Amino acid sequence: MTTIRKIAFQGELGAYSHQACNQSKPDMEAVPCKTFEDAIEAVRSGKTHLAMLPVENSTYGRVPDMHRLLPESKLHIVGEEFVRVKINLLVVPGATLTNINVAKSHTVLLGQCQKFLKKYNLEAVSWGDTAGAAMHVSQLKDPSVAALGTKLAGKIYGLETLKEEIEDNSHNATRFVIMSREPKKQFEQGKKIKTCFVFQVKNIPAALYKAMGGFATNGINMVRLESYMLDGSFTATQFFVEIEGHPDDKNVKLALEELSYYSTYIKMLGSFSANTEMP
Secondary structure, eight states: OOOOOEEEEESSTTSHHHHHHHHHOTTSEEEEESSHHHHHHHHHTTSOSEEEEEEEETTTEEOTTHHHHHHHSOOEEEEEEEEEOOOEEEEOTTOOTTTOOEEEEEHHHHHTOHHHHHHTTOEEEEESOHHHHHHHHHHHTOTTEEEEEOHHHHHHHTOEEEEOOOOSOTTOEEEEEEEESSOOOOOOTTSOEEEEEEEEEOSSTTHHHHHHHHHHHTTOOEEEEEEEESTTOSSOEEEEEEEESOTTSHHHHHHHHHHHHTEEEEEEEEEEEOOOOOO
16 A cells, blocks of 8 residues: 655645645645644654745745744755745635625735725735635635635635736745755756755854855855844844755865855755746
8 A cells, every 4th residue: 555645834725835735746645734833843753754835935035934944943955846826816606896895814915915905995804824714714604705815725615716816916926945854865857956054154254255255266156145133133143045056066065165164053954956947
């Protein structure tokens, strides 16, 4: 008997994270979790094989707390997935636009549909998560209340899609990383390899400038560099880095050696094949 592989995500069934799981791993069973920490623990404990975690949105930037959770997770990044955030107006069967006066969803999603909400004079009511709002509307059975979310959520909770793609920004997308207990060992032919890590620099003049010099001199493309405070301190800063290349590559090794000379802490988060199928 074949065991079905599972992938954890944060939120209710029908969330955008659930959609990311279906896109990336259609052969795996998606397992909803209450929090990001619960999704990470599901992998650590062996309840699931992987976890799908959002790290940044093209409109709203990085996902809060994720930069803190990833280094502490004891897991490895083994892949990435992009989801175009298509927002749909979900209603109980038979409801019309003339019936609706309230739209419920996550605060971030409501903020992405301001033009539509204003056009139809709908009251925006914040909910814990998008799929949870769809579940609530389904249970409420009130034609005057709608949810904003995925078509997947509408299908799961028996709602009709009254309006499609009502978001203000048609290019809005969320990037997810796929986490595993084991690091990635085999990579797809023809695709670039990305590597993510975090580090802290020594408290010396121009430490960051010197630490980054090795990547420039060794011809390594740094596609992402972000700083964030540690434990609310204004003096302790950690940097999140994403580069093209693998730690075993000669030029990457040389760059990391130079980085270590100016750093007090370096933690590799994982290497993976870049996803070229952007939404």
